Amino acid sequence: MHSVSWSVPGKSIVDNVDFTVHSGRTVGLIGPNGSGKSSLLRCVAGLRKPTAGVIRFDGNDIDGWTPRKIAQHLAFVEQAGDTDSDLRVAEVVALGRTPFRPGWRAPGGNDHAIVEAALERLDLTELRDRHWQTLSGGERQRAHIARALAQQPWAILLDEPTNHLDIRHQLELLDLLARTEQTVLVALHDLSLAARFCDRLVLLHQGELVATGAPGEVLTARLLREVFEVDAEVGQDSAGNLAVVYRGTAERVSPVGVAPAGPGGTPR
Numbered sequence: 001m002h003s004v005s006w007s008v009p010g011k012s013i014v015d016n017v018d019f020t021v022h023s024g025r026t027v028g029l030i031g032p033n034g035s036g037k038s039s040l041l042r043c044v045a046g047l048r049k050p051t052a053g054v055i056r057f058d059g060n061d062i063d064g065w066t067p068r069k070i071a072q073h074l075a076f077v078e079q080a081g082d083t084d085s086d087l088r089v090a091e092v093v094a095l096g097r098t099p100f101r102p103g104w105r106a107p108g109g110n111d112h113a114i115v116e117a118a119l120e121r122l123d124l125t126e127l128r129d130r131h132w133q134t135l136s137g138g139e140r141q142r143a144h145i146a147r148a149l150a151q152q153p154w155a156i157l158l159d160e161p162t163n164h165l166d167i168r169h170q171l172e173l174l175d176l177l178a179r180t181e182q183t184v185l186v187a188l189h190d191l192s193l194a195a196r197f198c199d200r201l202v203l204l205h206q207g208e209l210v211a212t213g214a215p216g217e218v219l220t221a222r223l224l225r226e227v228f229e230v231d232a233e234v235g236q237d238s239a240g241n242l243a244v245v246y247r248g249t250a251e252r253v254s255p256v257g258v259a260p261a262g263p264g265g266t267p268r
């Protein structure tokens with residue numbers, strides 16, 4: 001994306017954000033509450049029109065793409081993507097196939113095999129006939145992710161996809177996203193998990209891109225203090241994974257107190 005901004009009257013929410021997600025990579029979008037992660041994802045998903053800047057898929061500007069064309073290229077798992085309907089789990093997952101059906105008709109052909117494979121990957125096969133309203137929060141979240149996989153998109157956008165999941169399902173999901181051949185842009189709050197499963201991180205603060213790079217370049221004690229207002233140590237666990245250990249909250253810095261990242265974390 002190139003110089004993307006999104007604002008509402010009187011307020012800039014995403015400010016001149018510029019980064020590239022290379023094909024097949026898993027990129028983590030991190031930042032404190034209200035830093036603009038969801039708003040940016042909604043712009044990329046075509047649900048918000050940027051007030052400035054350009055979003056390109058594979059070099060093509062998505063401005064003007066129809067919802068069907070966007071859905072054929074990109075799946076979006078929103079934070080509060082719930083529904084009042086009482087479809088069965090397999091029917092929800094099959095919704096991922098509708099962008100490919102003429103006239104948005106019901107799934108057919110090899111759609112069923114694709115849906116069953118997505119159910120299997122999210123550990124939902126046993127729940128395939130359960131009604132939506134009977135599912136737990138984590139089961140619903142997994143069903144939404146299975147629906148996104150069934151879409152077989154070029155890229156998957158996910159907004160906090162682990163917030164309802166137990167730790168085993170968090171690890172399984174992030175491992176699946178890291179290994180999938182699709183391009184993934186995922187907003188995450190757990191910085192250690194983001195470091196472990198993402199190829200690169202993009203750090204937002206007050207709508208601006210503060211740093212982007214490999215996890216070890218972005219997750220520095222200085223940026224954690226200045227952006228997240230916590231004192232933390234960044235090291236390696238015994239398996240060699242980057243781990244963030246929090247020591248406590250840090251003193252608040254002024255809203256303009258964040259300097260661009262130095263060597264390592266790439267300034268915007």
Ligand SMILES: Nc1ncnc2c1ncn2[C@@H]1O[C@H](COP(=O)(O)OP(=O)(O)OP(=O)(O)O)[C@@H](O)[C@H]1O
Pocket residue numbers: 008011013031032033034035036037038039040
């Ligand atoms: N339609 C809107 N009108 C006014 N303010 C908005 C609107 N949408 C978002 N905001 C504000 O923009 C800021 C960024 O919101 P956004 O949801 O993108 O943040 P986020 O980084 O995803 O936060 P969180 O980690 O809490 O989910 C917040 O202060 C939010 O209140």
